[in-house]
Amino acid sequence: MLANILNKFPENFPLRELVVAGLVFLAVLLVLISQGSAYGVRMLVEASCYAIIALGLTIQWGYGGQFNAGVMGFVALGGFCAMLFSVPVNDAFWSTDLPGELGRAFVWLIAGVLLVVAVSQLHRFGLSKRLRTVLTIIVALITWMVVKSVFAPVTSAIENQAGFIGGLGLPAWIGWLVGGLLAGLVGYFIGHICLGLRSDYLAIATLGIAEIIKAFLKNEDWLTRGTATVSPLPWPTPGPAELGFVLSRSIYLAVTAVMIVAIFFLLQRAYHAPWGRMIRAIRDNEIAAQAMGKDVNKRRLEVFVFGCVLIGIGGGALTTFNGIFDAQGYLPLNHTFLVLVMVILGGPGNNLGTILGALLVYIIWVMSEPLALYVMHLYADVAGSLFGWEAPANLSSRALQARVFVIGLLITLVLRYAPKGLMPEKLTHEKG
C-alpha cells in the first residue's frame, strides 16, 4: 500500500529529504512556540554552529571513513582562538615588560626545538643510528627541562601580575578562521601519524589528543585563565545588550546560516566532482587506489585536515556565541558524542542529512532536559499518590542522567536499525 504510493513518485523525487526537512521544520516550530522566540532563536544559533562542526565530521567519517573520536579537542581549539582574538587587549600585561620576557622564553623554545632536530640529524655526519637516538632522547629531555624552567617564572609572573595575557581585540571572525587553521594544523600532525594505521587507532589517538588539548587549555592559566574562564566574549555582531535578545540573535543566526550555506555549497561541489569520486575510491579500496596513482596518504590527510578546519571554525562560532571561554566546559558528551549522533542519525556523507540531523538532534538534546524532569516528576507524583512511594531527594539529578543513557541508546539503535542514517549518503553514480 505505502510502497505503492511511494512508487508513484518519479525516481529522483526527493521524498525522503522533504519528509526529514518537514520533520525538522516542525520541531523548530514547536520549540519556537513552546519556548518563546528568544530562546528558540538561541537554540537555532547553537544548532547551526553544531551543524558546521557536524559537517566537518561528516567529511571525515562519511567521506573518508575516518573515525575522529576527539571532536571536542578541535572545537576547543576553535573556541580558544575565538577568545584569544576577540577579547580586549589586556593593558596590565602589555604595559609591563612581561611580553618581552615571554618572547624571550619563546626564543628559547624555538632554539631548543632546533637543537633537538639538529641532534636527530647527526647520523648524516657518520654517527651510528643507535647512538644518535640515545643522544637525541637525552638532549630532548634536558632541553625540555631547561625550556620548562625558562617558561615557569614568566608564566607565573603573568598569572600574578596580569591574570592572563588577554586578547588581541580583533573581530571575532578572525579568531574563527585562525581557530580553523589551528585545528587543521593539529589534525595534520595526528593524521600524519595515525591515518596509515587501522581505523580504531585513529579513534583512540584522537580521543587522547582531545583530552590533552583540554588539559593544556585548562592548566595554562597565563594563556587562557584556565578554570577561571574568560567572559564576556565580544560578538562580531551587535550584542543583546544593544538590540535585545531576539534581534541580536537573529543577526548572529544570519551570519552562521550564511556560513553553512557557503560550506554546503563548497562541499557539494567538491563531492560531486572527481575529487569526491577519488575519495570514495580510496575509502573503498585503498590498495587499488594507490595502484591507480592516487596519493592515498596525502588525500586521507587532506580529508582529515579539511574536516578539522570546519570543526575548528564551528567551535569558534559556538564559543563566541556562548560568550564564555571555559576550557573545562568542553566535554566529550556534549562536543564529541552529540556531534557523532548528529552525523550518524543524519546520514554520514550526506551534507544535507548532516545539517538536518544536527538541527534535529540538538533540539532533542536540549528539550530532553525539561522533558526528562517532567516525566520523572510525573512518575514520582503518580507513584507517590498510588503507593506512597517517596521520591528520592536527588530525583532531578537522576532524571538528567537519563539523557546520557538516551544519547547512548540513540547511537546504538540508529547504528543497528538504520546504519546509514535518516538520509543515507547519496551516491549519484555516473550514468553513461
Place this chain on the structure above:
Amino acid sequence: MNPIIEVKNVSKAFGGLQVINNCSIEVAKGSITGMIGPNGAGKSTLFNIIAGTLPEDSGQILMDGEDITHDTPDQLFHKGLLRTFQIAHEFSHMTALENLMMVPPDQEGENLFSTWLKPSLVREQDAEVRRKALEVLDFINLSHVKNELAGNLSGGQKKLLELGRTMMTDARVVLLDEVAAGVNRTLLGDLVSNIERLNRELGYTFLVIEHDMDMIARLCDPVIVLAQGQVMMQGTIEQVRNNPEVVEAYFGNAL
C-alpha cells in the same frame, strides 16, 4: 632490443626466509614476457617490489634507464607502470564506469580548490574522461554492465575491469598477476585476445605471471622461469618445456 624494466640484483627476505635472492631480470620494450615458476618461488613478491608495494632489501630497479627503486605505487603509476592484482581489487561500491573514470591522473577536478574555483574546466575535463571510459568499456565488452556496481560483477568481469583500468591512461608497462586463475577458460580466450590487441595496437609492454600453460604458450615470448628467488632460465616456451630442470621443478609429470 632495449629493456624497459631492469631488475638488478634484487634481494628480499621475510624473517629468516630469503625469498628473492640476488635476482636480475630484463623486460624488453614492446614484448609480452611471461614469468612462471613453482609456488613460493617469489614471483608475486618480485612483482610487488617492482610495483612499489614492498620495499626490497637490496638491489636496484630501473625503468627506461631511470632509477625507480624507491618510488611509491602512485608515483610509478604516473610514470606509466600499471598493474593488476592476483585477486581483483575493484572499487566495489562504485559503478563499472566510475571504476574506470577514477583512473586518469592529473584530473583538475581532483584538486579541492579547482572544484571550487574552476568548475567549468572541471566539467569539461570530466566529460572527456567519461567519453574515454565509455570507449574502453566498449573495447573490453562491458558496455552492458557499465552502470552496475563493480561489487556485483562476476569474477571474470572483475578481471576484465582490472584490465580495462590499465587502458584508461597511457601505460608503458603493464604487470599482470595470474589473470587466468579462477577465470573460466572460454572467457580467458577473450582476455588473451585483448592483451594481444593492446600490445599490438597501443604498444604496451606486458609482464605476465601465469600458471596456465596454454595461455603462456599463446602469448609470451620470452618466458622467464623463477625458482627459489632466482632466474632459473629464460627462453621461448619450447626451450622452457624441454629443459629437464624446469620440468622437474615446475611441470612434474603434468606435461
Place this chain on the structure above:
Amino acid sequence: MSLLNATQVQGGYGGMNILKGVDMAIDKEDIGVIVGPNGAGKSTMLKAIFGLVQVTDGDILLRGESIRNRQPNELVHLGMGFIPQEKNIFPSMTVEENLEMGAYIKPRTTARMLEKIYSFFPDLKQKRKQPSGELSGGQRQMVAMGRALMTEPTLLLLDEPTAGLSPLYMQEIFDRIVEINKAGVGILMVEQNAKQALAIATKGFVLASGQNLFTDTGEKLLNDPDVAKSFLGG
C-alpha cells in the same frame, strides 16, 4: 541411497536467489566435479550444502537425512569436510595447530591422523612448527586439505583446490584426491582447470546462471563439443 542428494536447491545472499533449482547427487565412490562460467553459482552451491548460505527451497539430504540449513559446525559432526576457495587456513597458527583445529571435534584421533596427513604431504611435516601464513600458495593448499581430512570425513567439498597452483602441484593435488577417494571418501569439487578435473571425475555437473545445464560422467562431458566450446575453453 546416495551419500549426498541435493534436489531443486534454491538459495542465495540476502533474499536474492543465485541458485535456481540445482540437483546434485554424489555417492561414496564418486568424484563429482562442478564446472561453469564465472558467477554461475558454483561456490554458492557448495556453501549452500555446507550451511553457509541460506537455502530457501529444495532439499539437501545426507544419507537420506535432511541437512538443509544446518549449522556448519553440526555438519562436521555428520562427517562432512569443506575447503573454501580462499582464506582456507588459520594464518597465525602453526601448521600443526591448523591440523589440530581440523580435528577439533575428535580430539582423540589427533595423533593418529597427524601421522597419516604427514605421510600424505611430507612437505608439511618439515614445516609443522611454522606459522602457516608464511607458506607458499601450494603448501597452504596442502594445509587446507590436511585440515579437512583430519576428521576422516566421508564427504569432502573442495572449492577450486588447484587455482593458482603450478602444474606440478596441481597434478599432485589431483593424485591425492583420487587416493583419498579410493579410501572411501566421497568428493564434490569446483574446478576451473576443468579438463584435468573432468579427467578424474566420475560425475560432472555444468552449472550456468544457477541451473544445471548438463549432468553426466566426466568423460562424456569432456568429449561433448558444446560443453567444451562454451565452458572448457574450446
Place this chain on the structure above:
Amino acid sequence: MNELVFFINNVVISGTVAGSIYAIGAIGITLVFSIMRFAHFAHADLMTFGALMVLMFTSLFPGSGALLGIPTPLLMLPLGMAMTAFLAIGIDRTFYKPMREHGVKPIVIVIASLGVTLMLQGLIRLFAGTGSRSMYVGESKGIYRLELPFELASRPIVITEPQITLILFTLVAVIGLHLFMHRTRTGKAMRAMSDNPDLARVSGINTDKVVMVTWILAGCLAAAAGTFLSMDVSLTPDLSFHLLLPIFAAAIVGGVGHPYGAIAGGFLVGFAETLSVFNWAVLLRPIRHWFPEWVEIPRTLALVGTEYKIVVPFFILVVVLVWRPTGIFKGKVI
C-alpha cells in the same frame, strides 16, 4: 635512606600497582580486540559495573569475609564476575551480534560500543547515584607499613592489602590466560576464530560458544579489575572511564592479542606515568655535595606536572605506533 624509601613508595610500588591495573584492563581489551576484531570502548564501564555489583553484594552481606579471613569484597568478587559476564553477553546479543551478522565494518561496532558506554554510564548513575563510595562496608583496609631495618630510614615502605592481591591476581590472570589460549582446546578455538571466523565454523567450532566464552572472560577480568581498583581507591561512576586511554595504550603498546604484551604495555605505561611525575630533586638532594657550589637543585624537578599525567600514555602510544605499529610483542594489525 629516606629518599630511597620515597623512591620505592612513589615509583616502584605506585608504578607496579598502576601497571597491574592497566595490565588487567588491557588483557580484557586485547582479548575482545583480537577475537571480535574491534576496540571495545565499553570495557571500562564493565569494570565499573563489576565493582558496583561487588559493592552491592558486600552491602547485602557485610562482614561475611571475616569468616574466611579475607575482605568481603574479595569474597563477593566471583558473584560480581558472574553478573558482569552476564551483562557482557547480554550486550553482545542485543547490540554487537546483529551488527556483526549484518557484516558491518568493525569501526561501526566501535562507535556502537561508545554508545553502549554512554548507556552504561547513564544507567549506573541512574540507579547507583553519582557519589563516590568505599568498597569496605564496616571493615577497614589492611595497610602494611614495612619499617626498614636501617638507622637512616625513618619512613616505612607502605603497601596495602588490595594492592598485594591486585598484583598477584594480575600475574595469575596473565599467565593463566596465556596457558588457556595456547594449551586448551577452547583457547585454541578462540585463536582460530580470531584468525579466520568462517573457517573456524567450517572446522566444527561453535563460534557462538567461542564468542560467549570471550565475553565471559572479558567480563570476569573487567569485574576483577574494577573491584581491585575501587578497593584500592574508591568507587565512582566514571572511575574507569578515565582509565580508557592508558588501558588502550597498554594493549596496543604491548601488542594486540598477547596476554604477556598486555603486562608489558601495562607496566610500561604505569611506570612511565609515575616516573614522569616523579620529583627527581629528591634523589639529587642527598648527593648535593657532588655538584659544584653554583648548581642549585630546584625544589621540583619532574618531567611534567601531575596535571599533565594523562599526556604520558598518549605520548607512549604515539611513539610506539610510529616506531613499531604492531607493538612490543608484535601483535596483529588486523
Place this chain on the structure above:
Amino acid sequence: DVKIGFLGGFTGPIESMTPAIHAGAQLAQSHINAQGGLLNGRQFVMPTGDTTCADASAASNAADRMVNTERVTAIVGALCTGATIASANNAAIPAGVVMISPASTAPAVTTLNDNDLVFRTVPSDAFQGQALAHLLISKGIKEVVGTYVNNDYGRGLADQFRRTYTALGGEAVEIVAHEDNRADYRSELGALSAHGVDTLIIFAYADSSGQTVLRQAHESGAFSRYVGVDGMASENLVRAVGARVVEGMIATRPGSPKLPGADIFAAEARKAGFDPSAVFSAQAYDAAFILALAVEKNGSDARQGLSQAVRAVSSAPGEVILPGEWEKAKRLIAAGKDINYEGAAGSHEFDANGDIQGVVVEIAFENGRLVTKGEVKF
C-alpha cells in the same frame, strides 16, 4: 504564580552537592507557600535548570530558558562560579534579571560587570583563604604543602591562601592542582610528600576528590596533619575514610555561629529531612528567601527595581526577620516598614559588588564528629 528560578549543577562535577543545596532553596519555598505565599497569596514556584557546572554553554542555555521561556522574576543560582558567570553574562544581565548565588565563591564574581544584578550569599574565597592563613599561623604551623581541585573554587581559594600565608611569614612549599573525580591521586601526593613537610591542606570537596586525597594521604603515611576548607567540612568524610583518619583534622568554612537563624534553619532542615550542615544549603535558603522578600517589597513580579529591593530587605536598618518568619515579614512590608533579613548563613549586608562580608569559623573533627570551634578573627 510568581516564578523564581533555580539553577544548579544537577549533573556533572557537583552533582552530589546540588541536591542538598536545592533542598535548602526548596525549604524556603515551602515556608513561604505555607505562610500565605507571595504578594496577594500567589504561589512561589521554582522551576529548575541544569547548568552541569562545568559546561558554560549548557549553563547559559539553562539560564536562557529561565529568563526567556520560563520568564522568571529572579534566579537563585547558579552554583559553580563558571556557571554563574556564564548565566549572568549571557542571559541574566542583558535581560535585567537578578541572580543570587548561594555557592559561587570565587573572587571573579566580585568583579563581574553586572549592573548590580548579581549577588551572593557566600563570602568570597578571598576571605576564607585569608582566614585559613591566619588560623594556621596562629596555631604555629609555618610550613605546609597543599593540593586544590582544579576549578575556580579550589584555585581561587588556594591562591588567596598562599598569598596571605606567605605574607604572614609562612611557607607554602608546594601547592599542586588535581583533577576532580579521578581514582588515584598518588602521584600528586608523591610530589607533595617529596618535600618532607608534614601538614597537608586539601582544597577540595568531601564527596569527591577530597576524600580520596585524604584516604590516600593517610595510607601513604607521609603526613601527620590535615587541614581542610569548607568543601571538606562534612561528616560524610568521617563515614567515608574513617574516624581515626580524620581525627584532629582542622578546617574552615563560611558560617555564622552567633546568628539565631542558623539554629532555626538547622531545626527546620532536619524536619524536612536533609542535613543542615550540607555545604551551601543554608546559603541557598537565604538566597531564595531574600528574593521572595524583594519581590514582596517590589510589589509585583516585575524585574525592574528588584535589585534595589534586594538591598533594602536584606540590610540594616530595619526590623530583623529570621529564617521562616515569612508571615511577619509580609505583614511588615505591607505596613511599609523597613525590614532586615538575618539569615541562616549570615546577615547578608551586601556591599557595592553584591558580596557579603562573611564570617569564617574554625571547625575540627573530634571523635568522629564535626565540632565548631568558633570564629576565626584576624
